[in-house]
Amino acid sequence: MPQATHKITSAAALFAAILFTFCCYPVKAHASELADAAVSANDAVTASVCPVVYSLDQYPGQSFHYVFYGNAFFINKDGYLLTAAHVVSAFRDGGQPEILVGPADGPRQLLRAEVVAADWAHDVAVLRATPNPFAGNIGVRYLQLTLEKPAAGRGLTLVSKHPNDPENGDSAEAPLVDRVSGKMMHYEYSYGETEGSGRELLAVSQEVVPGESGSPVVANDSHEVVGLVLGRWLRPDLISLAAAADLTRSSPGAILPIHYAVALLHSRAIPWQAAAGQGQAARTSDGNDTDNPFPVPISIVGTPYPAQALFGGEVVLDALIDSDGKLANLTVVRGQTPFLGAVVDAVRTWSFEPAHANGRAIDSHIGIVFQFAQSFLPPLAPLEHKYVESTADSGDHAAVPTYTKEPEYPANTVEEGNVALYATVDQQGQLNTPRVLEGIAPLTSPTIDATRQWRFAPGTQNGTAGDSAVIVVETFRRPTLH
Numbered sequence: 001m002p003q004a005t006h007k008i009t010s011a012a013a014l015f016a017a018i019l020f021t022f023c024c025y026p027v028k029a030h031a032s033e034l035a036d037a038a039v040s041a042n043d044a045v046t047a048s049v050c051p052v053v054y055s056l057d058q059y060p061g062q063s064f065h066y067v068f069y070g071n072a073f074f075i076n077k078d079g080y081l082l083t084a085a086h087v088v089s090a091f092r093d094g095g096q097p098e099i100l101v102g103p104a105d106g107p108r109q110l111l112r113a114e115v116v117a118a119d120w121a122h123d124v125a126v127l128r129a130t131p132n133p134f135a136g137n138i139g140v141r142y143l144q145l146t147l148e149k150p151a152a153g154r155g156l157t158l159v160s161k162h163p164n165d166p167e168n169g170d171s172a173e174a175p176l177v178d179r180v181s182g183k184m185m186h187y188e189y190s191y192g193e194t195e196g197s198g199r200e201l202l203a204v205s206q207e208v209v210p211g212e213s214g215s216p217v218v219a220n221d222s223h224e225v226v227g228l229v230l231g232r233w234l235r236p237d238l239i240s241l242a243a244a245a246d247l248t249r250s251s252p253g254a255i256l257p258i259h260y261a262v263a264l265l266h267s268r269a270i271p272w273q274a275a276a277g278q279g280q281a282a283r284t285s286d287g288n289d290t291d292n293p294f295p296v297p298i299s300i301v302g303t304p305y306p307a308q309a310l311f312g313g314e315v316v317l318d319a320l321i322d323s324d325g326k327l328a329n330l331t332v333v334r335g336q337t338p339f340l341g342a343v344v345d346a347v348r349t350w351s352f353e354p355a356h357a358n359g360r361a362i363d364s365h366i367g368i369v370f371q372f373a374q375s376f377l378p379p380l381a382p383l384e385h386k387y388v389e390s391t392a393d394s395g396d397h398a399a400v401p402t403y404t405k406e407p408e409y410p411a412n413t414v415e416e417g418n419v420a421l422y423a424t425v426d427q428q429g430q431l432n433t434p435r436v437l438e439g440i441a442p443l444t445s446p447t448i449d450a451t452r453q454w455r456f457a458p459g460t461q462n463g464t465a466g467d468s469a470v471i472v473v474e475t476f477r478r479p480t481l482h
Contacts, residue, residue: 083214294469302418
């Protein structure tokens, strides 16, 4: 039988533990309220959350006892749930995780929760309840996910459940429900010890307590999931001074952005629900898209500006996206330290809808350009960059920029971060109207204006030059006057 204390099972997880403390099971919980009525249809968030447990009774009767590990939440009517991978890490060597479902006034029951997919490096896992609780009438709901990144100050709520005694829970007692409101504070990028283990994290003002790992974090205005709880920050030095000044508790919560979960879902062709009107990159991922001749990004993440970089730089990649939407190959066209490693690390977590031709998914290339704009005002080097087109490789390839121009940093702002654009490149190497995947209000317009002047060597498919797609990520750092 697994113990209630989780063990760290990989180098990436060990690194994560240095950054923040995992919160797998509760001790003394903060203000809680007993759910004293049947779960209502209009409280979808609470109804979607289920404690992840291990049964202590071999043949549970009307009531049973269990060890509590954390939380998971439903994301579709097929019985799939998301949780933090470390919540179920104790079961990697054996044992069967279960979830506790049922209305507050009972009866409650245990369902098997098979681990169908896990990204241990980024700490997210997908479970599936058996039998599917949505086939019955027990009041469960599922939540919508959003790839819209919450802005600083946006109101967020963390919802979790836990028993009075985490090491000997009793199904006769309704789990306690915690609803903790706070706000989005800051984005941080943490560098992993192994390839692909670096990740973006959200710092939120809520203090996370043990037992809340795997719980959903939802936007107050839309009730959509923006991330899931990992633990508590241990190193305040990683949080900006401006964000730290807003802290009302001793330590902020560490939240994994939902796009890592979306990438995992997409890799297994598991549907997830998104609000209507969010666009191609954040729609329901059902694998049935037949309208796109180019790969389309579902989830992407940028990188921070390297602290040791004195000047700007560019990284250009040629990504082959296969017919399953997976990154089959990544070729470095150009790039240098200290930018290249972090960019490749981030891109390997991206997910795509594959290109389609004649009604079927096909392999296709897409260009990826990361530009790190100079952070000195006035600039110490030219903003324009020219490159000689390479003809050494005659095989199919993505569009590659031959001329780029850095955007000018706008006056009267101190914003920094990533602006991401998606666009097509025609046979003449011109960039068509870009679509914003991720924006920062004062920085998005200058980025669009600059990239419209870029020129490319067009991409080729089956040996013939033609239209192709490209993703441009512009990374800004707060400028320094000289």
